[in-house]
Amino acid sequence: MDFQTKLEHLAELAIRVGTNLQYGQRLNIYAPLESIELVRLITRKAYQAGASLVVVFWTEEAIGLERIVHSQDEFLTRVAEEPFRNYEEFTQRGDARLRIRISKPEVFANADADRMQVISKATNARAKLSLDKFHSSMVNWSIVPFAVPNWAEVVFPNEAPDIGLEKLWDALFMATRADQLEPVQAWQQHLTQLEARRDFLNLQKLQRLEFKAPNTNLTIELPVLHRWEGGSAQTINPNHPSSIRYVPNLPTEEVFTVPHRLGVNGLVAATKPLLARGKIIEGIVMTFKDGKVTEARASKNEQTLLQILELDEGASRTGEVALVAESSPVARSGLLFQETLFDENAACHIAMGSAYSYTIQGGDSMTNEQLLEHGANNSQVHMDWMIGSSQMDVVGIRADGSKLELLSAGQWAFEV
């Protein structure tokens, strides 16, 4: 199958599986400049599927870098209002939303961390005002990847640039199933399996998860109202009574739920480097007590990690815990993508910061205060980091104290 066919498959998956764009819906695409070739194909597929309008909001990190380096100090807290106003309007109206994800590891590697922190704080605080108004399932949204040379260099450091880029594309096509003859059908099969695990876990009413691996011995209590999610999601929008099924990430291999914000205890070590704020944070080790990080270390870019944990009260607690088997295509590729969209599908992970309201039963119609009461964390941050490996065992404990093996040596330990 040639490159162009696979790229068209990816575009088709973005429209038919990821966003599942409905006839007459407007589609807003957020895309880096480099991804024009894919965006053009997606736009075509969207109009063919009956999009009423496709609008692209292009992004480019170089512009942000100029700001970090050259802005006057007094203006670093300025935030443009209109992207957030747009977000609120689009969400209320129920427009479909698609994001094209590239990775440019270390684009901000040499940028002044303190100046970045000032900008991030102001931007995140403004973003949170808009994000708090709506739960994330108001619209059908998705994220799909695009390969760029910088990214390929990091994933394939020993290859010639053009070979590396080709190999990265191959990996992306494989992980998103765009290389299959009937990609939409392949996705339906995959989703069926993933959702069976999710539904099984929801029937278990687990109270607690225990993660064991070298340097990791972590206990995570789950809120009484926790819900396991994974595979496809469903929109809930008062302006649009008929719900739309969508898949938030291509690829997706995880089932996930919400830790109790006061119920995380023990030691946990990262199994992969973490790309955050354009810097690669390596060798993370954290200690939790009653849900909160009491000690955090990293062997590289520790300052960036600490700044993120200090952004607000909730940034040093967890909002998500996800199970991923080592048999996932992303894990099997054996690659380190340095990009959460991929690496979170290769390993179990937890997220610092906010919980998804839909991982609490009835959470979509709760206030932030109610969510906190039920144990779901709140923050302007949501940062996944990888803790799984082929040496990890995960056990679930039910209310009656009985145990259920979830993962053994990184592989699924229960049948569905």
Place this chain on the structure above:
Amino acid sequence: MDFQTKLEHLAELAIRVGTNLQYGQRLNIYAPLESIELVRLITRKAYQAGASLVVVFWTEEAIGLERIVHSQDEFLTRVAEEPFRNYEEFTQRGDARLRIRISKPEVFANADADRMQVISKATNARAKLSLDKFHSSMVNWSIVPFAVPNWAEVVFPNEAPDIGLEKLWDALFMATRADQLEPVQAWQQHLTQLEARRDFLNLQKLQRLEFKAPNTNLTIELPVLHRWEGGSAQTINPNHPSSIRYVPNLPTEEVFTVPHRLGVNGLVAATKPLLARGKIIEGIVMTFKDGKVTEARASKNEQTLLQILELDEGASRTGEVALVAESSPVARSGLLFQETLFDENAACHIAMGSAYSYTIQGGDSMTNEQLLEHGANNSQVHMDWMIGSSQMDVVGIRADGSKLELLSAGQWAFEV
């Protein structure tokens, strides 16, 4: 001088001469994806000059082309609201505005003209609602060029692609004076000369202009309150009492004013092809009676021309008349740029459609009805087309019937 230095000069001119960005001002840049290298330099210069925030709105015609070809008929009249809401907010607040202009001749050459017309009508009608709310001097704005391969191919059809692109850059740098050692100083000298011609013409109180050339014999009456403009402009914004001097176009070589909307008579032929809606219209000849086109022909893409003239009542009348000498750097280059920003600086021209309110004395505070009464045309269109050449003579006639030679064989015929 190397390419990088000249590109930095162009960025500096955009900030210090074009927009003349003030300390603490926000700058909104509208730029095609291809121009990232220049946009990055401009962003840097802007922050160094004290921009409070630089926001880039990226544009890409390929996305529009997909819509023309693939959208369902019923959605062709849909218009995104937020760009216009942004425009109104930015204008009221007094943000500086910069546009990066590239030319992609014939990008829409094969697109269905009727479908394009449906989209254009809806978009232009919405745009006019916003444009009518504010006069164009509310903010300091400017347009600067950027060379791309497609454009170079059209300007230098017989050169190898890389040589053509290099030659186009040389032409752009020359025309914008970015190739000079002290480009800001060079611009101040140039503006002084252009403004001396403008001020001289304003003292003449001309009643009428007569254009004579092969295939052209055109009389243009000027409104009693007409004002000649050219060189730099000054902002008038009630929210910002201190006026900012700015230069709307780099390059700019014209002095221009407003024809009386009922006072254009005779025959006039284009001296250059016109790029409109992504199509090149060639061999335009129009006949005017009492300000209105009574016959319009073109040897190529006549349908596109006729569709533009039919967009509304004002589209078949004129809103601007401009004098340009054949001694201008753009004219001396001998090149046909297929891009109004350049070609309008190489030849006398008239514009179909709306007048600039500031070319009527006190026009900035007049209603549309008052402007019409004073002879200034109104339309959703403003389309310049070139009528000047080295065979053109232009004469001005004063109220007392005395004559003033303005251009003779395409060259300035009066001293200042």
